Amino acid sequence: MKLLTDVPQYKKVIINHLDTGHGTAKKLESLGIRKNVQLKKISPLKSKGPVILSFLNSNCQIAIGHGIAKKIFVSEIS
Amino acid sequence: MNRILLFGNPNVGKSVIFSRLTGIDVLMSNYPGTTVELKQGTIKLKNKIYQIIDIPGTYSLSATNKAEEVAINILSSATKNDIILVVIDSTNLERNLFLTLEILKKKLPTILVLNKWDLTQIWGTKINIDNLSKMLDVVVVPVVGISGDGIKNLVETLTHFSLNPKISSVKLPEKNDNIWKFIGKITFSAQTLSHKHPSSFEKLQELTITMPYALIIALSILIFSFIIIRFLGENLTNYFLDPIFNKFYMPFVKNLAETFITNKHILKLLLGNVPEPMESFGILTTGLYVPFVIVLPYIFSFYLILSFLEDSGYLVRVAVVLDNFFHKFGLHGYASIPILLGLGCKVPAVLSTRILENEREKIISVVLILMLTPCLPQSAMIFSILSRYGFVTILSVFFILIFIGLVVGFFLNKILKGETPELFVEMPSYQLPPVFILLKKLYIRMKSFLFESVPMIIFGIFIVNIFDLIGIMHFITKILGPIMTKILGLPDEISIVMISGFLRKDVSIALLTPFDLSLKQTIISCVVLVIYLPCIATFFMLLKEFKLKKSLIIVSSIFLFSMIIGAMLNILL
Numbered sequence: 001m002k003l004l005t006d007v008p009q010y011k012k013v014i015i016n017h018l019d020t021g022h023g024t025a026k027k028l029e030s031l032g033i034r035k036n037v038q039l040k041k042i043s044p045l046k047s048k049g050p051v052i053l054s055f056l057n058s059n060c061q062i063a064i065g066h067g068i069a070k071k072i073f074v075s076e077i078s
Numbered sequence: 079m080n081r082i083l084l085f086g087n088p089n090v091g092k093s094v095i096f097s098r099l100t101g102i103d104v105l106m107s108n109y110p111g112t113t114v115e116l117k118q119g120t121i122k123l124k125n126k127i128y129q130i131i132d133i134p135g136t137y138s139l140s141a142t143n144k145a146e147e148v149a150i151n152i153l154s155s156a157t158k159n160d161i162i163l164v165v166i167d168s169t170n171l172e173r174n175l176f177l178t179l180e181i182l183k184k185k186l187p188t189i190l191v192l193n194k195w196d197l198t199q200i201w202g203t204k205i206n207i208d209n210l211s212k213m214l215d216v217v218v219v220p221v222v223g224i225s226g227d228g229i230k231n232l233v234e235t236l237t238h239f240s241l242n243p244k245i246s247s248v249k250l251p252e253k254n255d256n257i258w259k260f261i262g263k264i265t266f267s268a269q270t271l272s273h274k275h276p277s278s279f280e281k282l283q284e285l286t287i288t289m290p291y292a293l294i295i296a297l298s299i300l301i302f303s304f305i306i307i308r309f310l311g312e313n314l315t316n317y318f319l320d321p322i323f324n325k326f327y328m329p330f331v332k333n334l335a336e337t338f339i340t341n342k343h344i345l346k347l348l349l350g351n352v353p354e355p356m357e358s359f360g361i362l363t364t365g366l367y368v369p370f371v372i373v374l375p376y377i378f379s380f381y382l383i384l385s386f387l388e389d390s391g392y393l394v395r396v397a398v399v400l401d402n403f404f405h406k407f408g409l410h411g412y413a414s415i416p417i418l419l420g421l422g423c424k425v426p427a428v429l430s431t432r433i434l435e436n437e438r439e440k441i442i443s444v445v446l447i448l449m450l451t452p453c454l455p456q457s458a459m460i461f462s463i464l465s466r467y468g469f470v471t472i473l474s475v476f477f478i479l480i481f482i483g484l485v486v487g488f489f490l491n492k493i494l495k496g497e498t499p500e501l502f503v504e505m506p507s508y509q510l511p512p513v514f515i516l517l518k519k520l521y522i523r524m525k526s527f528l529f530e531s532v533p534m535i536i537f538g539i540f541i542v543n544i545f546d547l548i549g550i551m552h553f554i555t556k557i558l559g560p561i562m563t564k565i566l567g568l569p570d571e572i573s574i575v576m577i578s579g580f581l582r583k584d585v586s587i588a589l590l591t592p593f594d595l596s597l598k599q600t601i602i603s604c605v606v607l608v609i610y611l612p613c614i615a616t617f618f619m620l621l622k623e624f625k626l627k628k629s630l631i632i633v634s635s636i637f638l639f640s641m642i643i644g645a646m647l648n649i650l651l
């Protein structure tokens with residue numbers, strides 16, 4: 001398990017755990033970011049800006065602030 | 079009256095469908111959060127008139143900002159006599175179903191509209207409408223909002239439905255985890271995905287959000303846009319509208335007025351006292367020259383470019399790229415959208431701060447909207463009167479403004495208590511802006527200028543004349559004059575310019591022309607006239623969004639601050 005911000009560019013991940021407050025978690029969920037969802041990270045590893053993700057099961061891209069991305073735990077998948 | 083409510087996630091095309099169903103023009107753009115207030119229209123279904131309402135998009139039924147609050151409130155007011163149209167982006171079924179299920183829980187007559195049906199082909203998504211309809215127990219209609227395909231079918235379905243409204247009897251899971259399982263089941267049986275992405279294009283898209291390319295691209299687009307806007311604006315004025323005005327229009331009205339009107343005062347009110355259209359201050363001369371010859375070309379060129387950026391999907395990327403930078407001012411990148419809208423007109427810009435989460439963020443962005451840049455009509459006037467001093471002078475006015483704005487934003491972030499919310503934003507894929515949307519938006523924005531702003535400009539010129547006639551001008555000059563001369567180093571007659579700026583900002587800059595100011599005085603007065611007070615239309619929008627007390631605090635602090643800035647410039651320059 002690692003933080004979403006520590007995932008290299010173009011790696012696919014699955015979300016294990018959201019360490020955010022309840023409100024943020026709910027908002028993330030309504031955008032489709034929730035436990036067990038599979039994503040591909042689009043933004044580069046070193047980026048200090050928002051983390052950009054694309055969903056593996058739809059054509060949707062999402063940007064989330066760096067501060068939130070640091071609270072999302074994921075595992076890399078192949 | 080019974081209602082039809084257009085509900086759905088942001089950016090799924092509700093406003094496009096609203097406009098197709100009602101023929102009413104509303105703003106539509108390729109970013110989430112275009113619509114922030116309700117828009118009403120009507121539609122006739124089988125002799126019965128329904129009110130149809132375009133609603134701000136929302137991701138869920140717990141509001142995170144004012145726009146979503148508006149949406150959620152109207153849903154709670156809905157009854158079994160209303161029809162809910164849940165609009166879905168067909169390429170994004172899974173996420174859209176989350177809100178759909180929340181709405182179905184309300185047990186109201188609901189129809190599911192699968193918009194952007196054209197994209198399912200391109201993205202290789204196959205949706206089985208029958209399965210979807212069966213599993214949710216609702217009527218499902220695929221449409222293509224931008225081309226109008228399927229709209230006729232939607233109207234027929236609505237007509238039929240209005241006679242036999244149906245409430246879905248689907249059994250929805252109570253627990254949250256099970257909701258996603260249920261959604262998974264639906265997508266499994268109703269949707270097949272085959273990925274066939276055009277990959278080189280995708281790489282190009284990614285460059286627009288990857289540093290440092292993103293910054294280079296953003297700067298190039300900014301400069302390029304600026305050049306086009308100025309080129310179009312200036313040339314339309316100089317080679318087309320100004321000649322028409324001076325060669326044909328002026329001699330014509332002059333003859334007409336002088337033939338029919340003998341009263342000296344009225345003649346002066348209409349034609350002004352000198353022949354130059356910018357300096358005469360007649361209602362039929364300056365009153366029309368400012369809006370039609372100088373400002374209108376810029377309105378046209380600016381909104382042409384802005385619509386292009388909005389609809390291509392680039393504006394959202396700007397917000398993402400600027401996120402880091404905006405954190406320095408206590409904002410997240412999405413605040414760049416209201417601020418960019420403020421380059422055009424502050425009124426819709428202030429309204430669109432509804433997409434921001436908290437009060438602190440709204441206040442900071444409103445201050446930036448009001449201080450960072452002039453509105454477009456005012457910019458056009460500044461270009462026009464400063465052009466004789468050269469381009470560098472024009473740039474320096476804008477540079478001073480942006481610098482002051484950023485410093486203020488920086489300090490507000492330090493002073494105001496609270497946290498900076500984090501960015502969450504869906505990034506719609508790039509698209510070629512649909513021509514019909516581009517044209518419609520240009521039309522909406524030009525119309526709003528012609529019908530809302532032009533009368534105010536003429537009224538502003540009228541008031542200045544009346545003040546002059548009854549001697550109030552003298553009175554105002556006497557009271558405010560010393561402030562002008564002592565603090566700002568400007569002639570005391572400029573007081574009247576200050577008063578008029580509250581009516582219309584472009585008029586106030588036009589009023590500077592007859593004064594024969596020095597370069598330094600021109601710069602100071604332009605800077606002060608941009609920030610000192612919002613125009614009256616903006617002031618009312620502030621009142622609407624922030625209530626009286628907060629609005630007054632914001633406006634009076636900015637006013638005091640602008641005087642300090644003016645005084646400092648007077649000393650420094």
Ligand SMILES: Nc1nc2c(ncn2[C@@H]2O[C@H](COP(=O)(O)OP(=O)(O)OP(=O)(O)O)[C@@H](O)[C@H]2O)c(=O)[nH]1
Binds near residue numbers: 109112
């Ligand atoms: N390809 C395609 N694009 C569409 C279709 N309908 C709408 N769009 C695009 O979707 C974008 C959003 O449209 P809007 O009508 O502004 O969306 P909205 O749901 O009102 O969005 P908010 O007001 O932000 O909630 C626009 O850029 C349209 O060009 C469609 O049928 N096909």
Ligand SMILES: [Mg+2]
Binds near residue numbers: 092093094135
């Ligand atoms: Mg809309």
